């Protein structure tokens with residue numbers, strides 16, 4: 001358990017991307033292994049933590065959710081401050097959420113530390129029949145922009161652990 005554990009590092013990660021792509025549910029899945037079907041839009045600043053082992057170190061991941069601020073294009077520089085990792089999330093069934101990724105990336109790069117580790121995440125991979133973004137398109141974009149890329153499902157818990165572990169391992173490699 002997390003009781004009495006010696007923490008080697010605290011890493012701040014931020015979640016960004018359009019409203020309703022699944023940021024809150026990805027966080028709930030990673031931090032508490034939960035998913036709630038009737039998740040309401042989160043209001044107010046919010047982060048959750050999970051302590052885990054990466055390369056035999058005890059890492060406390062402090063993961064921030066935009067808490068609905070993205071609806072008002074009001075994600076502030078305070079949100080990005082100190083972040084060593086970012087999950088840039090789109091919804092594989094919503095083309096627009098992928099088209100906005102470049103804009104999010106620009107905002108991220110203008111606010112965040114130069115060395116920030118960025119993961120491009122195509123969420124809702126369980127909705128394959130409604131797919132609007134080909135995996136190849138996202139893969140190419142990620143390669144061009146030097147981002148890690150993965151498709152996830154917060155609902156089915158597919159690749160969520162893998163995505164965060166990959167990001168945290170890369171961040172750990174940077175310290």
Ligand code: GDP
Pocket residue numbers: 018019020021022023024025026036037038039040041123124125126127152153154155156
């Ligand atoms: P946020 O606004 O980006 O934080 O998005 P939410 O986490 O609130 O999710 C928006 C909606 O998408 C909710 O109705 C969720 O239940 C749903 N959702 C989130 N992740 C997934 C997923 O992986 N698969 C499916 N099918 N639905 C999801």
